[in-house]
Amino acid sequence: MSAGSSRTRNPLWQELAATLRGPLLLPGDPDYETRRHVWNGAIDRHPLAIARCIDAEDVAAAVKFAAREHMPMTVRGGGHNVAGLAVRDDALMLDLGAMNRVDVDARSRIVRVEGGALWRDVDAATQPQGLATTGGFVSTTGVGGYTLGGGVGWLMRNAGLAIDNLLEADIVLADGRTVTASDKQHADLFWGLRGGGAGLGVVTRFTFRLHPVNEIHAGVVFYPISAAPALLRAFRAFTPDAADALTVMLVFTTAPPLPFLPAEAHGHRAVALAYCWSGDPVLGAHAAAPITKTAEPLGRHEGLMPYAAWQQAFDPAAAPGDHYYWTTSQFDTFDDALIDALVQRAAQPADPLCEVHVHHLGGAVARIAHNATAFSQRDATFFINAIGHTDAEERFAAVRDWVRGLRAAFVPHARAGMQTNFAGEPSDLKSRTHDPDTRSRLSALRARYDPDGLLAPVRSG
Numbered sequence: 090m091s092a093g094s095s096r097t098r099n100p101l102w103q104e105l106a107a108t109l110r111g112p113l114l115l116p117g118d119p120d121y122e123t124r125r126h127v128w129n130g131a132i133d134r135h136p137l138a139i140a141r142c143i144d145a146e147d148v149a150a151a152v153k154f155a156a157r158e159h160m161p162m163t164v165r166g167g168g169h170n171v172a173g174l175a176v177r178d179d180a181l182m183l184d185l186g187a188m189n190r191v192d193v194d195a196r197s198r199i200v201r202v203e204g205g206a207l208w209r210d211v212d213a214a215t216q217p218q219g220l221a222t223t224g225g226f227v228s229t230t231g232v233g234g235y236t237l238g239g240g241v242g243w244l245m246r247n248a249g250l251a252i253d254n255l256l257e258a259d260i261v262l263a264d265g266r267t268v269t270a271s272d273k274q275h276a277d278l279f280w281g282l283r284g285g286g287a288g289l290g291v292v293t294r295f296t297f298r299l300h301p302v303n304e305i306h307a308g309v310v311f312y313p314i315s316a317a318p319a320l321l322r323a324f325r326a327f328t329p330d331a332a333d334a335l336t337v338m339l340v341f342t343t344a345p346p347l348p349f350l351p352a353e354a355h356g357h358r359a360v361a362l363a364y365c366w367s368g369d370p371v372l373g374a375h376a377a378a379p380i381t382k383t384a385e386p387l388g389r390h391e392g393l394m395p396y397a398a399w400q401q402a403f404d405p406a407a408a409p410g411d412h413y414y415w416t417t418s419q420f421d422t423f424d425d426a427l428i429d430a431l432v433q434r435a436a437q438p439a440d441p442l443c444e445v446h447v448h449h450l451g452g453a454v455a456r457i458a459h460n461a462t463a464f465s466q467r468d469a470t471f472f473i474n475a476i477g478h479t480d481a482e483e484r485f486a487a488v489r490d491w492v493r494g495l496r497a498a499f500v501p502h503a504r505a506g507m508q509t510n511f512a513g514e515p516s517d518l519k520s521r522t523h524d525p526d527t528r529s530r531l532s533a534l535r536a537r538y539d540p541d542g543l544l545a546p547v548r549s550g
């Protein structure tokens with residue numbers, strides 16, 4: 090590997106570069122600019138250097154170097170974290186983007202996934218075998234951060250959260266040691282990895298349980314915004330008793346110019362009901378009917394399709410490089426006042442790209458004991474994500490205010506806490522993402538496995 094000019098100026102970086110098999114990127118290197126940027130274009134930070142690790146040995150070498158130098162580290166998995174936790178000023182970034190190998194053992198129904206893979210990498214390997222495990226609602230999210238935060242997705246009510254399918258994790262600890270965590274080895278660490286968020290080490294390989302998933306019945310049905318209150322009431326009444334095979338989402342959005350929508354609807358605020366039925370395909374066509382029949386649709390696109398195709402259906406709405414800010418609120422139920430507050434604000438976004446996603450949990454997610462993992466929100470009935478999104482930097486402040494306004498309106502109706510994966514502010518991770526018992530167990534784990542806080546996702550204080 091060649092040594093760039095700033096690298097030759099600093100023997101420390103030269104030493105690290107010589108230890109790694111992947112490249113070490115320093116400010117001034119063209120790839121440094123590409124890799125310091127994450128999915129959220131509102132994040133603009135400058136790490137000291139970026140170690141593009143190619144395997145677990147590279148990760149261990151970079152971690153040992155940083156530990157010796159008392160240098161804070163961040164880990165870049167898929168780079169999707171909206172708060173930008175993968176990148177920090179004045180820290181060493183371990184970029185796992187090249188570690189995206191996926192090995193399927195179809196007979197044992199398990200998949201081994203390197204720590205920098207995206208969900209689309211996993212689907213590409215498992216779907217040809219008629220298998221899948223719970224991944225994100227879009228396919229470009231990183232397996233790493235997503236899994237450590239819990240992991241909700243289209244298959245969760247049938248197959249559980251991503252962490253409920255995690256069998257073991259190979260992890261480089263903050264002192265450079267490599268261990269395997271499972272319910273038999275380092276069980277305390279394994280508990281914390283399942284929902285605790287990041288900061289317990291660098292996971293170089295996840296091993297997940299797979300489920301038979303071939304074609305699913307899925308679709309999206311668009312309605313005029315005026316139908317929103319009736320749809321929300323139907324969603325509230327129907328989803329708590331819905332079959333486990335069904336996962337439904339109501340999306341407040343701006344109608345895109347899709348061929349199955351009338352031209353006069355394009356560009357106007359609308360509500361879309363998106364669903365995925367992963368049970369017997371014959372039963373899928375009517376699975377969401379108790380909600381879809383509530384109002385006259387503007388247009389619909391539904392049918393049998395490969396699961397991997399459905400998981401990519403929403404990728405175009407998640408354009409990398411745009412400015413994003415989001416938050417999440419969890420609920421035991423929706424009262425009518427919440428519905429009114431939601432509809433009023435979601436109908437008038439600060440940017441047409443802004444969305445509000447209304448989700449339900451339950452099914453397999455709720456059947457696992459609350460304290461069996463470090464994911465604190467599995468007994469919530471619903472959650473709502475307010476997604477601030479603009480492609481114009483000058484509108485970003487207004488977009489952020491719109492999201493904050495939604496959160497403030499939800500507070501009187503919501504449960505305490507929020508899901509780690511949808512936390513929009515680093516400070517949320519300090520006090521909001523876990524209940525007090527889980528938080529203190531996680532603090533004790535971090536003190537044990539990373540006493541100097543080198544991998545801490547947020548700075549203390």
Ligand SMILES: Cc1cc2nc3c(=O)[nH]c(=O)nc-3n(C[C@H](O)[C@H](O)[C@H](O)COP(=O)(O)OP(=O)(O)OC[C@H]3O[C@@H](n4cnc5c(N)ncnc54)[C@H](O)[C@@H]3O)c2cc1C
Pocket residue numbers: 127128163164165166167168169170171173174175185204205224225226227230231232233234235236237238239240241242287288290291292293407510511546
């Ligand atoms: C468009 C979009 C759609 C999403 N959809 C969903 C969804 O359907 N369900 C859901 O639950 N969440 C979803 N999320 C949220 C997502 O799960 C979190 O933002 C998560 O942090 C992203 O993981 P990542 O690896 O891509 O992110 P990164 O920004 O790379 O990392 C996030 C955090 O995890 C740490 N990390 C990443 N990989 C590793 C690793 N291998 N070892 C140790 N630490 C690691 C990082 O250090 C950082 O602290 C979505 C996000 C976006 C932007």
